[in-house]
Amino acid sequence: MVDPNQVAGLEACAANDSPDGCLYGTGLYKTGESAASVDDTFRGPTGTLEVPQRFLMGPGPGNANPRILAAQTLPLLGHMHPPFLAIMDEIQAGLRYLFQTSSNYTLLASGTGHAGMEMAVANLLEPGDTVLVGVNGIWGERVADMAERFGAKVVALHTEAGTALSLADLTAAVELHRPALLFLTQGESSTGVRQSLAGVGELCRRNGALLLVDAVASLGGVPLFADAWQIDAVYSGSQKCLSAPPGAAPLMLNERAMAKVRGRSSKVRSYYFDLLLVGDYWGWYGSRSYHHTGMVSMWYAVREALAIVSEEGLEAGWARHDAAHRQLWEGLIQLGLEPFVAEERDRLATVNTIKVPAGVDWAALCKHAMDVYAVEVSGGLGPTAGKVWRVGLMGYNAKPANVELVLAAFRSGLALQGFTGGVSAAAASA
Amino acid sequence: MVDPNQVAGLEACAANDSPDGCLYGTGLYKTGESAASVDDTFRGPTGTLEVPQRFLMGPGPGNANPRILAAQTLPLLGHMHPPFLAIMDEIQAGLRYLFQTSSNYTLLASGTGHAGMEMAVANLLEPGDTVLVGVNGIWGERVADMAERFGAKVVALHTEAGTALSLADLTAAVELHRPALLFLTQGESSTGVRQSLAGVGELCRRNGALLLVDAVASLGGVPLFADAWQIDAVYSGSQKCLSAPPGAAPLMLNERAMAKVRGRSSKVRSYYFDLLLVGDYWGWYGSRSYHHTGMVSMWYAVREALAIVSEEGLEAGWARHDAAHRQLWEGLIQLGLEPFVAEERDRLATVNTIKVPAGVDWAALCKHAMDVYAVEVSGGLGPTAGKVWRVGLMGYNAKPANVELVLAAFRSGLALQGFTGGVSAAAASA
Numbered sequence: 001m002v003d004p005n006q007v008a009g010l011e012a013c014a015a016n017d018s019p020d021g022c023l024y025g026t027g028l029y030k031t032g033e034s035a036a037s038v039d040d041t042f043r044g045p046t047g048t049l050e051v052p053q054r055f056l057m058g059p060g061p062g063n064a065n066p067r068i069l070a071a072q073t074l075p076l077l078g079h080m081h082p083p084f085l086a087i088m089d090e091i092q093a094g095l096r097y098l099f100q101t102s103s104n105y106t107l108l109a110s111g112t113g114h115a116g117m118e119m120a121v122a123n124l125l126e127p128g129d130t131v132l133v134g135v136n137g138i139w140g141e142r143v144a145d146m147a148e149r150f151g152a153k154v155v156a157l158h159t160e161a162g163t164a165l166s167l168a169d170l171t172a173a174v175e176l177h178r179p180a181l182l183f184l185t186q187g188e189s190s191t192g193v194r195q196s197l198a199g200v201g202e203l204c205r206r207n208g209a210l211l212l213v214d215a216v217a218s219l220g221g222v223p224l225f226a227d228a229w230q231i232d233a234v235y236s237g238s239q240k241c242l243s244a245p246p247g248a249a250p251l252m253l254n255e256r257a258m259a260k261v262r263g264r265s266s267k268v269r270s271y272y273f274d275l276l277l278v279g280d281y282w283g284w285y286g287s288r289s290y291h292h293t294g295m296v297s298m299w300y301a302v303r304e305a306l307a308i309v310s311e312e313g314l315e316a317g318w319a320r321h322d323a324a325h326r327q328l329w330e331g332l333i334q335l336g337l338e339p340f341v342a343e344e345r346d347r348l349a350t351v352n353t354i355k356v357p358a359g360v361d362w363a364a365l366c367k368h369a370m371d372v373y374a375v376e377v378s379g380g381l382g383p384t385a386g387k388v389w390r391v392g393l394m395g396y397n398a399k400p401a402n403v404e405l406v407l408a409a410f411r412s413g414l415a416l417q418g419f420t421g422g423v424s425a426a427a428a429s430a
Numbered sequence: 431m432v433d434p435n436q437v438a439g440l441e442a443c444a445a446n447d448s449p450d451g452c453l454y455g456t457g458l459y460k461t462g463e464s465a466a467s468v469d470d471t472f473r474g475p476t477g478t479l480e481v482p483q484r485f486l487m488g489p490g491p492g493n494a495n496p497r498i499l500a501a502q503t504l505p506l507l508g509h510m511h512p513p514f515l516a517i518m519d520e521i522q523a524g525l526r527y528l529f530q531t532s533s534n535y536t537l538l539a540s541g542t543g544h545a546g547m548e549m550a551v552a553n554l555l556e557p558g559d560t561v562l563v564g565v566n567g568i569w570g571e572r573v574a575d576m577a578e579r580f581g582a583k584v585v586a587l588h589t590e591a592g593t594a595l596s597l598a599d600l601t602a603a604v605e606l607h608r609p610a611l612l613f614l615t616q617g618e619s620s621t622g623v624r625q626s627l628a629g630v631g632e633l634c635r636r637n638g639a640l641l642l643v644d645a646v647a648s649l650g651g652v653p654l655f656a657d658a659w660q661i662d663a664v665y666s667g668s669q670k671c672l673s674a675p676p677g678a679a680p681l682m683l684n685e686r687a688m689a690k691v692r693g694r695s696s697k698v699r700s701y702y703f704d705l706l707l708v709g710d711y712w713g714w715y716g717s718r719s720y721h722h723t724g725m726v727s728m729w730y731a732v733r734e735a736l737a738i739v740s741e742e743g744l745e746a747g748w749a750r751h752d753a754a755h756r757q758l759w760e761g762l763i764q765l766g767l768e769p770f771v772a773e774e775r776d777r778l779a780t781v782n783t784i785k786v787p788a789g790v791d792w793a794a795l796c797k798h799a800m801d802v803y804a805v806e807v808s809g810g811l812g813p814t815a816g817k818v819w820r821v822g823l824m825g826y827n828a829k830p831a832n833v834e835l836v837l838a839a840f841r842s843g844l845a846l847q848g849f850t851g852g853v854s855a856a857a858a859s860a
């Protein structure tokens with residue numbers, strides 16, 4: 001039995017205030033540390049948080065499914081506990097279904113959609129690599145910024161806001177620049193454009209490039225077949241069509257992309273995002289090692305979101321998003337509004353961009369929608385700022401009642417501003 | 431009024447399956463995309479998630495406070511909505527209290543504790559800078575890894591596992607190497623050592639170095655006065671003494687640290703962690719701009735955690751952790767166990783390291799504690815692997831009932847292995 005009195009002064013402390021004996025009595029302070037007094041002028045918030053209930057019908061986050069929020073109240077598990085590792089396995093299976101891939105390499109980046117973007121870019125590019133970035137809105141610009149920080153040579157291929165890149169233009173650019181990586185945004189939430197991925201995977205394989213796709217605003221809302229379409233890497237976010245809170249980024253790499261990661265001649269310029277390390281936490285390489293502490297509640301939420309996707313089925317979910325998109329546009333056209341994206345074939349179902357008519361104050365309409373209906377309708381972003389409204393129809397929010405509420409907010413907001421879409425107010429209300 | 435039939439084929443689509451007319455009828459597929467069929471062999475999880483209830487008495491995550499988990503069920507707000515920005519303001523105020531600083535520069539990194547570490551290292555070091563890393567366990571090693579990835583020159587100052595670095599050794603090393611940055615871990619969770627910060631801030635100022643402190647396992651559990659102790663930057667995690675889920679990393683920089691960030695000659699090698707951008711989302715520079723989508727539910731949780739800290743008061747919280755630490759050791763010593771950290775002055779209250787006695791199977795005891803009591807007690811990590819158990823007393827878990835449960839698990843687990851701490855079993859049970 002150890003003599004308590006011989007354990008380095010532990011027992012003596014309670015009765016001894018001498019700095020030499022047990023270091024400031026209570027042991028609160030370590031050698032020589034000054035016991036500054038707590039400054040209550042910095043006192044933080046108190047009381048229980050309350051937040052208003054809103055309909056988040058902008059480009060995201062959308063409203064979370066209550067079943068998903070409820071999953072976040074489940075008790076925490078340790079980040080290496082077998083039941084938690086089993087949940088990670090379920091998430092990986094759910095991601096394989098969502099991405100339509102047989103790849104072993106799926107995971108959640110521990111951060112928002114931007115973390116997925118940075119993880120993909122950081123791992124798939126080495127200093128000196130050329131990356132061809134399709135820019136049809138702000139996401140391409142952001143990837144270009146990231147790629148430059150990681151030392152890559154960026155070639156940007158622009159298309160006018162509201163249009164998609166053509167396969168012909170992509171082909172010419174890939175053949176000219178021979179990039180290590182081609183980046184495209186499937187659902188460009190700043191412009192409401194859906195980029196066709198037809199033929200792009202094949203183009204990349206013919207030319208020795210990897211294809212990286214941003215599917216943050218589109219995944220789960222519109223078709224994506226990672227294997228059949230030969231997409232080498234793709235990432236998304238949790239707060240769009242998955243209807244979970246923001247904070248986790250689904251990511252997939254296939255074997256071609258993993259060959260690049262494994263064959264790197266330089267370390268990834270990030271510990272947090274290094275897939276050779278993070279992947280080993282997710283069991284990619286046949287074992288499990290601690291890299292960082294998994295985001296327990298957040299991953300519960302994503303697991304639940306993926307279960308909801310599996311239970312509904314992807315085709316049913318895509319059809320639901322498409323129906324909501326059509327319902328929205330039927331109503332908007334009745335109100336005299338027009339799509340920003342000229343070609344129907346380029347329109348994204350999940351984020352809809354609506355031209356602001358001449359003489360209408362877009363911000364006043366957004367304020368009205370929020371004040372009266374608690375409905376979020378967003379303005380433009382980047383190239384569309386001031387030119388459009390953006391309406392998101394994603395996941396839990398892609399349903400008739402939400403669309404009707406958005407239309408009611410537009411109808412009333414436009415009427416307040418005297419806009420009748422070219423017909424008289426009387427005729428419009430008839 | 432716009433003629434619906436002139437809006438790029440929208441109305442025509444429902445009745446027209448021709449690829450030329452409205453692109454595959456339903457509009458689900460974009461130009462030329464092949465409609466692969468969904469492969470249900472990838473079907474993900476179904477049904478509602480269930481997880482076991484455990485007492486997480488290892489080095490973290492600890493159990494979340496139920497009030498904090500409940501906050502995560504509140505409806506989502508948009509990441510730029512004024513009520514959400516007000517919550518971010520509350521978080522910043524709560525962090526100022528927690529860090530005891532008047533600095534304007536507090537935020538949550540959108541990731542786990544490692545994200546806070548990487549954000550600090552990425553912003554405070556430029557390629558070619560020298561960083562002096564105090565290594566008293568694995569966290570210093572990890573910072574060294576990160577710093578090298580960002581191009582810094584790393585000088586490691588080691589101390590034996592279970593001991594803290596002395597101010598004399600730190601002074602000699604700072605004066606010799608003249609680092610741009612000194613890194614120390616206040617609560618080294620791999621060894622159970624609490625590093626004294628006495629005099630270190632002053633040392634750094636005298637020598638033109640910044641002081642960066644890892645307080646992941648200590649913040650809220652033991653005293654830290656960022657301003658009074660002249661700490662230039664400090665980060666922590668949400669899942670330790672704050673008792674929130676993992677996923678957000680409190681971070682503070684003072685004006686000295688911000689001068690380094692503002693005066694950089696090179697861009698931060700990360701978009702996601704660039705404080706010149708992220709800080710503008712948190713209002714550091716007088717405005718608010720969108721950088722990434724804030725982690726809405728997670729930040730609700732941290733806001734609630736900070737309110738709980740403010741309501742209890744820091745001194746009361748520190749005293750509660752200290753009392754739990756003393757209660758634990760009184761019990762452990764009765765069981766014949768000894769602390770791994772020889773000097774009482776170096777012992778961390780929040781993560782306690784206990785020597786595994788000769789002849790005792792540490793893993794069997796952990797398994798017993800989990801199987802019988804649903805209590806997590808951890809083994810060692812890095813330099814302490816196989817040598818110690820680690821018991822966390824953090825936040826919501828730092829209370830008498832939890833300590834008693836841990837002691838019961840040890841008592842029963844040791845008895846099963848026939849360990850009596852040098853006294854006979856009969857005497858021990860008397």
